[in-house]
Amino acid sequence: MDRRQRVLNFVVPHGRTGVELGPLSRPIVLKSDGNVLYADHLSTEGLRHQYRDHPTLGPDGIEGIVPVDVVLGEGGLPRALGSRGPVDYIVASHVVEHVPDAIGWLRECGEALNEGGVFCLMVPDKRFTFDHFRTPTSVGxxxxxxxxxxxxxxxxxxYEHFARACEVDVPATWRGQPVPDRLIVGGPxxxxxxxxxxxxxxRHIDVHCTVFTPYSFGRVLTELLALDLLPFECAALEPTRPCESEFFVLLRKRSDLGAAARAATVPRLDPARHNALPPPASWPKRTRAAARRWVRSLRGRRS
Incomplete structure (x- = not known):
């Protein structure tokens, strides 16, 4: 199942109204899938000007950028939607890591959702991206x-972006090969x-403000929900699949649940599989299993 179909299975757009944030030239939810609004921080023309020399827009270049239906401004998505909101779902692919105040942004998006509405996030797994050498973001x-x-x-x-950003060969990293210390920005x-x-x-310098693994995201989300800082339950947290570099999170707006009950919906992930790097493929299976047991025991002694 490709990433688009996974998102469609999560949000079920047919017959519903939703928003996709920052689709640029690669929307996940198409207009033919249902009533979807494309939202971004600039108008269509503004985006085409900003990305006129960007190398990753695809073969159509800036002409492939989809028309923007909702221009975000002060007040975020709820104010920008106006009478068109609230909506049934929101999709955000590789957006949350660029937001300086992730909690405030998630809360704003929650205000733009109907009760029971869902928010689908695709989040880069820092182990398999240029954030490889950065430390996962803390609740603090x-x-x-x-x-x-x-x-x-x-x-x-x-600082961490410019000091640590590196080249990562995703399949090689999944095979357990160490990531070489080849910096791509400039170093300290x-x-x-x-x-x-x-x-x-x-000045706003576009870097990843937050970095996560699936395990670290789950730990952070549990604490934020327990603090009653977010109006969601966790409907799904799908860890990064082999040879991929992102994980999927589905949040559902639930005002009828208390903070503790919402926090309890976050699944418990295995730190050896969803936080640590894969063991070298050359290790025998017994050795790899022993290494995982050793890591778990070490964590137990520290806690």
């Missing part, structure tokens, strides 16, 4: 960004300069 970092109402990436995220000296410039100018 997310809470701080929310309390500070950040509108630009936190300085530490800017460039990171210091970029961070100082961002702080001095207040």
């Amino acid at each position: 970092a997310l809470v701080a960004a929310h309390l500070l109402r950040l509108r630009t990436p936190p300085p530490e995220a800017v 000296p460039a990171a210091l300069d970029a961070t100082a410039t961002a702080v001095a100018s207040g």
